[in-house]
Amino acid sequence: MKSPAHAKSxxxxxxxxxxxxxxxxFLIFGFSENIKGPAIPRIQSDLRLDEMQLGTLLSLNSLGYLLACTFTAxxxxRIGVKVVSLIAFGSMAASGVFIFLSHSYPVLSGSFFLMYIGNGMLEIGLAVLGARIFVKNTGTMMNLSHFFYGLSSTVAPLxxxxxxxxxxxxxxxDWRGVYLIILSLSVVPMIPAVMGKFLGDATLAEDRIPLKAIARDPVIWLLVTVLSFGVISELAVGGWLVNFLEKAYGWESSAAAGMLSAFFLCFxxxxxxxxxxxxxxxxxLSLIILAGFSGLCTFAAIVAGEPGAFLFALAGAGIAPIxxxxxxxxxxxxxxSSDAAITxxxxxxxxxxxxxxxxxxxxxxxxxxLFAAGAAEGTxxxxxxxxxYAFIGLCALLCSLFAFLLYRHLKRNNELI
Incomplete structure (x- = not known):
């Protein structure tokens, strides 16, 4: 029998x-998600993609993420959060090799699809693990863990x-080599994952809230809406800000990447x-204030033009904690039933x-x-x-609006957390 001191240790x-x-x-997750900012204009030029194909590429990649979300819980x-985490990290490392070997639009799409499957599994796995171990000061610890995502996201574009x-x-x-190097780092967090024991996978069935009961809770649907608008606004910046600054204002790649890094520094x-x-x-209440701040900063940046570009970065401070x-x-x-609810x-x-x-x-x-067909072709x-980009700001404002509806519902039912 282990002594109390040994058990505590x-x-x-x-x-x-x-x-x-x-x-x-989360550190590796941030790198994998946000190296794409400077890479996308090069991918677009190298493979000769238009904006519609670029948007489709990002959407198809998100399907891999979505697919992973459906089966990860x-x-x-069945096999525990530990094994799931190891599979996620391994998928991301393998996708780096496939992206490196990609020389066509279909192959690149498939490679990114695999990366996003790994990202989706990792997203759920880390969220479930965090929900299980952060039983005190939950908001502080959740934000601290996601701080590491923001930390790597800050330096990833540079x-x-x-x-x-x-x-x-x-x-x-070039961009292929960058993906190979960065995604190969996914093997690093596999080391503590292999060495650790992840408890909580054997929660008794009778202690779980059934998924049907969760789906009948109006709060869960408000949370879906709040998170959806918030994450669209957050993730879209990584894919579109560098592209916007280079093409709208003629910025150099390094300067545009620097502004994206400034966004993630605030983030x-x-x-x-x-x-x-x-x-x-x-x-x-935090969701209402912070999402609203991010949306207002984004619209102010668009209206102000190039001199107001710093507001794109400042918007990161509002959207980060969502x-x-x-x-x-x-x-x-x-x-x-955090795994079912999170999934x-x-x-x-x-x-x-x-x-x-x-x-x-x-x-x-x-x-x-539309403008190209008229007189103002140059604009x-x-x-x-x-x-x-205005749509990105609108999503942040809608996130704030639905957070207000959530606040009103919870307060009316005496369930504010």
């Missing part, structure tokens, strides 16, 4: 391994932009510093992200063609890009 060691898996996992119950110009053995790395600091605020003033705060709310409200919300959010990316591409292309692309 073993428990502490395991908790540290769990934290490392979550924190380093089932896998967690790393990506810099590496694409590096020559190795007489060959420039990262917000997750590091605002977690305790969300615990103090309440999750839903995802972890919603996860914290889910973890507190559905403590014994339900994130899966439907994935559908919205697919439609959101597609719509931004279609709107940008449609407005561009077509600018107006298209502005319309597409």
């Amino acid at each position: 073993s428990s502490k060691r395991n908790y540290i391994l769990q934290l490392l898996t979550v924190f380093v996992g 089932y896998l967690i119950r 790393v990506s932009s810099g590496l694409m110009t590096v020559t190795v053995f007489g060959h420039m790395l 990262t600091l917000a997750r590091l510093l605002l977690g305790p605020v969300t615990d103090k003033i309440g999750f839903t 995802y972890p705060t919603v996860m914290a709310l889910i973890a507190d409200r559905y403590r014994k 339900f919300v994130v899966t439907l959010m994935g559908v919205a992200c697919v439609l959101g990316n597609y719509f931004i591409g279609a709107l940008t292309n449609g407005i561009k063609n 077509g692309l600018l107006r298209g890009l502005q319309a597409g």
